[in-house]
Each structure stands twice: as C-alpha cells, then as structure tokens.
Amino acid sequence: MHHTGPFDRTVDVVVLGLGDAGAVAAVTAHDAGAEVLVVEKQQAAGHRPNSRYAAGFFLVPEDLEGAVAYLSAMYAVNGELSTVDPALIRAWAEEAAANPAWLDRHGGTYVKMNIHGEHPSLPGHESIRVYKAQPSGSPEGYTGCPMHGFLRGLIAERAIEVRYGTAARWLLTDAAGAVVGVETECDGQVRRIGVRRGVVLAVGGYESSERLKRQYLPISPAHFYGTEHNTGDGITMAIEAGAELWHMNVWPGHFVARFPGGGYTGGTGIDLWGSGRFGPPDDVRAPGSIFVDGTARRFIREPGRQHAANLELLAMDADSLTYPRIPTWWIFDQERFERATLVPTYSGPAGPVGDYTWSEDNVAELREGWIQSAGSVKELAVVCGLDPAALERTVARYNEHCANGVDADFGRDPVTLTPLGGDRYYAVPLWPGGSHTVGGPRRDANARVASIRGGSISHLYSAGELGSLHGLLYPTGGGSIAECLAFGRIAGRNAAADRVGGS
Ligand SMILES: Cc1cc2nc3c(=O)[nH]c(=O)nc-3n(C[C@H](O)[C@H](O)[C@H](O)COP(=O)(O)OP(=O)(O)OC[C@H]3O[C@@H](n4cnc5c(N)ncnc54)[C@H](O)[C@@H]3O)c2cc1C
Numbered sequence: 001m002h003h004t005g006p007f008d009r010t011v012d013v014v015v016l017g018l019g020d021a022g023a024v025a026a027v028t029a030h031d032a033g034a035e036v037l038v039v040e041k042q043q044a045a046g047h048r049p050n051s052r053y054a055a056g057f058f059l060v061p062e063d064l065e066g067a068v069a070y071l072s073a074m075y076a077v078n079g080e081l082s083t084v085d086p087a088l089i090r091a092w093a094e095e096a097a098a099n100p101a102w103l104d105r106h107g108g109t110y111v112k113m114n115i116h117g118e119h120p121s122l123p124g125h126e127s128i129r130v131y132k133a134q135p136s137g138s139p140e141g142y143t144g145c146p147m148h149g150f151l152r153g154l155i156a157e158r159a160i161e162v163r164y165g166t167a168a169r170w171l172l173t174d175a176a177g178a179v180v181g182v183e184t185e186c187d188g189q190v191r192r193i194g195v196r197r198g199v200v201l202a203v204g205g206y207e208s209s210e211r212l213k214r215q216y217l218p219i220s221p222a223h224f225y226g227t228e229h230n231t232g233d234g235i236t237m238a239i240e241a242g243a244e245l246w247h248m249n250v251w252p253g254h255f256v257a258r259f260p261g262g263g264y265t266g267g268t269g270i271d272l273w274g275s276g277r278f279g280p281p282d283d284v285r286a287p288g289s290i291f292v293d294g295t296a297r298r299f300i301r302e303p304g305r306q307h308a309a310n311l312e313l314l315a316m317d318a319d320s321l322t323y324p325r326i327p328t329w330w331i332f333d334q335e336r337f338e339r340a341t342l343v344p345t346y347s348g349p350a351g352p353v354g355d356y357t358w359s360e361d362n363v364a365e366l367r368e369g370w371i372q373s374a375g376s377v378k379e380l381a382v383v384c385g386l387d388p389a390a391l392e393r394t395v396a397r398y399n400e401h402c403a404n405g406v407d408a409d410f411g412r413d414p415v416t417l418t419p420l421g422g423d424r425y426y427a428v429p430l431w432p433g434g435s436h437t438v439g440g441p442r443r444d445a446n447a448r449v450a451s452i453r454g455g456s457i458s459h460l461y462s463a464g465e466l467g468s469l470h471g472l473l474y475p476t477g478g479g480s481i482a483e484c485l486a487f488g489r490i491a492g493r494n495a496a497a498d499r500v501g502g503s
Contacts, residue, residue: 003172007194019049021464022202023151024488032496052144055347056133057478066127091445095486178458198495205437206232223267223433238441248439252474253310256433263355274340287336288420296390307474327429440467447491461491
C-alpha cells in the first residue's frame with residue numbers, strides 16, 4: 001500500500017510473525033545492532049504457531065556438494081530447476097549446514113538421528129542428515145516443540161519487543177515501490193510502523209485458509225494439523241506489494257485423519273504401526289495395517305513416502321471423474337488398535353501443546369464414532385461403504401504376501417508384513433493434507449522477496465514456510481525448521497544491514 005505521511009512509530013527492523021523463522025530473524029537482527037519489533041497476530045497466552053506443534057526435526061547438509069546435488073535433483077523432477085537461481089540452492093546448503101554451530105553458540109541442544117534424504121533414488125540423499133532438537137532454555141511453563149521453546153528463550157533473554165494480538169495488514173511502500181513500513185491492527189486500532197532498515201515477512205503459510213487452499217492446492221479438501229492462525233496473510237501482503245509467488249500448488253503431504261470434534265479443528269497425522277514415529281517399530285513386530293482405496297484395493301507400498309504420499313492421492317479417474325484414493329481407508333486389526341494411540345502424541349494437536357488429549361487405549365475415540373469397527377473384514381467393508389468381496393480379497397492377498405514374506409504387489413518392507421487377523425477390524429478414512437504449505441513470495445539467496453517485475457522488492461525479506469524454497473518434493477523430515485533457521489538468519493542479518501532511503 002502506497003504510504004505518504006507520518007508513521008505512528010519507527011524502528012530499524014520489523015519482523016512479522018513469531019514462529020521459528022521470525023524468532024531467528026529477530027534474534028539475528030537484534031544481535032547485529034538493530035532495534036527490532038516483532039508483530040504477532042496471536043495473543044501471548046496460548047500462542048501456537050506451527051513451530052510449536054512441530055516435532056523438532058531439522059535436516060543438516062553434512063556434505064555441501066552432495067546437498068546441492070540433492071536439492072537440484074529435487075527441483076529437476078518437475079522441471080523447476082531451470083527457473084531456480086543456483087545461488088539460492090548453495091545459500092540453503094551452506095546456511096543450513098551452519099545450523100548446529102549456531103545452536104551450539106546460543107546454547108541449543110540436539111541429537112543426531114539415523115535418517116537421511118527421503119528420496120534415495122536422487123543423488124546426494126545420503127549427504128543430508130536429520131537432527132532433533134532437545135529441550136533447552138524454554139521460558140517457564142512452555143510446552144511444545146523444544147526448538148521453538150529454545151528460540152522463545154533467546155527472544156526473552158534479549159528483551160526483544162513482541163507486540164502480541166497485533167496483525168500485520170499491509171506492507172507500506174514509497175512511490176518507487178520500496179517497502180518502508182507496515183500497517184498493523186490491534187483491537188480495532190490501526191497503526192503505521194515505519195522501518196529504517198527492513199521488514200521480514202515470516203507469517204507462515206495458508207494451511208488455515210479454506211479459500212486459498214481451494215484456489216491454489218490441486219485438491220480439496222486438504223487438511224492440516226498445525227496452527228489455525230496461518231491464514232495466508234503474507235500472501236495477500238506480498239501480492240499487493242508486487243511480489244512473485246512460487247510453490248503455491250504443491251505441499252509436502254501425507255494421509256491425514258480428520259476427527260471433527262475435541263481439539264481437532266484441522267486434522268492429525270496417524271501412527272500406522274503404533275511405533276511412536278513414521279516408520280515401523282525396531283524392537284517388536286509391526287501390527288497388521290494397510291491402506292486401501294475406494295475400490296477396496298491397496299495402491300501403495302505402505303506407509304508411502306513421508307512427505308510425498310499426497311502426490312499418490314491425486315490420481316484422478318478421468319472417466320468416472322472421481323478420485324478413487326480420496327478418502328483412503330486405513331484398515332487395521334485388534335493388535336494395532338491395542339498397540340498404542342492411533343495418532344502421534346509427540347507432536348501435533350494431541351502432542352505436548354495439548355489441544356486434545358487422545359485416550360491411551362483409543363477407546364474414547366472409538367466411542368466418539370471417529371473409528372469404524374466390525375467383527376469381520378466383510379462387515380467392516382459394509383460399514384465403510386466399500387465392496388465387501390473386494391476388501392476380503394485384498395486382505396486375503398495381503399495376508400498371503402505376509403505368509404510368503406514378500407509383498408509381490410508393492411514391495412513393502414518385509415519387516416512390516418504382519419497379517420491382518422483376529423476377531424475385530426477397524427478403519428479410519430484418510431485425506432490429503434499435511435503439516436504445512438510452502439507457497440508464498442519467492443525468495444532469493446539473500447532472503448529478499450522477488451518482484452513480479454524482476455529483481456527484488458527493496459527492504460523486504462522473508463523466511464520460513466511462507467514462500468519456502470521446498471517445492472514439489474521435500475528433502476526429508478526437518479526441511480522446514482532447517483530453512484526457518486537458515487533463512488531466518490539470512491533475512492535478519494541482511495535486514496539489519498539494509499538502509500531505507502540509503503540513510
Ligand atoms: C504437527 C507438525 C509437526 C511438524 N514437525 C516438523 C519437524 O519436525 N521438522 C520440520 O522441519 N518441520 C516440521 N513441521 C513444519 C514446521 O513446523 C513449520 O513449517 C515451521 O515451523 C514454520 O515456521 P514459520 O516460522 O514459518 O511459521 P509459524 O511457526 O507457523 O509462525 C508463523 C506465525 O505468524 C503469525 N501470523 C500469521 N499471520 C500474521 C499476521 N498477519 N500478522 C502477524 N503475525 C501473523 C502466526 O500467528 C504464527 O505465530 C511440522 C508442522 C506440524 C504442524
């Protein structure tokens with residue numbers, strides 16, 4: 001929005017949004033000597049950005065050239081590579097590789113996991129390693145992802161000013177289109193805040209805007225399981241300021257369950273084998289569990305790629321004009337039902353943030369009618385509206401694969417080939433969705449926001465999942481937090497070094 005006239009207040013750097021990206025940008029700009037103001041839409045009490053729901057994984061490129069090759073190969077899958085500046089790929093690899101050292105310097109703690117790039121068919125996948133944040137330095141009473149708690153501790157230590165309950169509405173621009181401030185609204189009061197150095201946009205994605213999801217994602221409905229407050233405000237602000245958008249029609253996704261009640265406003269991830277993680281348990285055998293489509297057939301090597309299974313759900317039958325895999329049915333037996341909670345309790349709405357307390361034995365949720373159940377495979381099919389004979393055939397064939405120790409149809413990991421059996425069967429419908437969207441303003445290697453007219457918008461920076469550099473494919477668990485830290489730092493230090501009007 002073109003602005004002339006005075007500001008209500010002027011600071012060096014305004015950071016919009018207090019997730020991991022905003023927190024790191026604010027800390028970095030502050031430590032570079034800038035006066036920083038953070039503007040956060042949510043109230044302080046109960047402030048829940050996606051960063052707080054997260055599990056705390058962050059990837060680390062352990063070999064720079066390998067990581068560059070891996071990200072480049074991911075971009076090449078849908079032909080996007082030719083449009084991506086190689087400097088951006090390198091900046092990501094170098095800065096994300098520096099995350100552990102930055103955490104060490106600031107008192108953050110983490111452990112290394114034995115997890116690498118998610119796409120082993122691509123070069124360089126083994127050069128990515130997943131780390132996991134451990135609790136350190138969180139403010140008292142904080143619950144949620146330890147990485148976010150730690151970053152909130154850094155904000156508090158520095159007494160960086162955070163204006164909670166204040167929504168950024170518009171970016172303010174001068175006659176040449178350079179960003180010179182931001183218009184905010186708090187309790188109906190509109191204020192215009194000027195900047196001497198720059199603005200960092202870090203307000204998250206559009207996972208809670210039904211309108212934007214319908215308009216941009218390739219499928220509807222798509223359910224997400226984080227904050228309700230990421231309503232795509234950054235996209236509106238960026239478009240109005242003349243930004244180029246990217247990655248609006250893709251997202252890292254998986255099968256998402258939806259329980260319309262309790263604390264579940266969106267959806268939730270599922271725990272296929274009750275292992276407390278994405279893969280099967282190490283020490284005990286995996287219980288019987290499969291996915292079937294609307295024709296009651298299996299269609300995927302369960303559990304599917306962790307952040308690309310959504311792509312498999314999109315397969316449309318263009319003759320019948322239906323999406324046979326939406327919903328997908330998760331079919332499991334009594335052993336799985338009794339093994340552990342059906343949803344993760346280490347992150348998400350049933351995790352430490354405590355939006356919903358899932359019963360340990362799943363019985364309360366069964367009583368809610370969220371889980372279908374029957375005494376035989378045939379009866380279960382009837383309850384779910386599936387073809388009973390087809391589901392019986394599918395289960396019999398899957399059980400045959402288990403007996404042979406080889407999944408002749410989809411090549412599923414043999415350690416997970418446990419037959420479905422017993423005298424009770426269960427089903428839960430699953431939808432496309434995931435943890436977060438990645439669309440938003442395109443950023444460059446310096447975290448500057450690209451202008452639709454070429455070049456970048458002066459004094460405007462971005463970080464985090466809003467306009468993430470991750471597109472069709474996601475590198476592996478921890479891609480987003482690694483980017484929040486890396487581009488939060490790049491945005492924070494470049495904003496702090498910028499000068500509005502060359503002052
Ligand atoms: C259950 C779950 C588990 C996940 N686990 C992982 C993981 O282990 N590793 C990983 O890498 N990623 C994970 N992710 C994804 C990751 O958490 C997010 O993508 C990342 O934290 C986003 O950080 P952010 O700072 O960009 O946005 P957020 O953390 O969502 O912060 C954005 C902030 O901006 C505020 N805001 C919005 N609009 C405005 C406005 N107009 N004005 C002012 N403020 C505004 C919001 O209220 C919010 O506080 C997970 C996500 C979920 C939901």
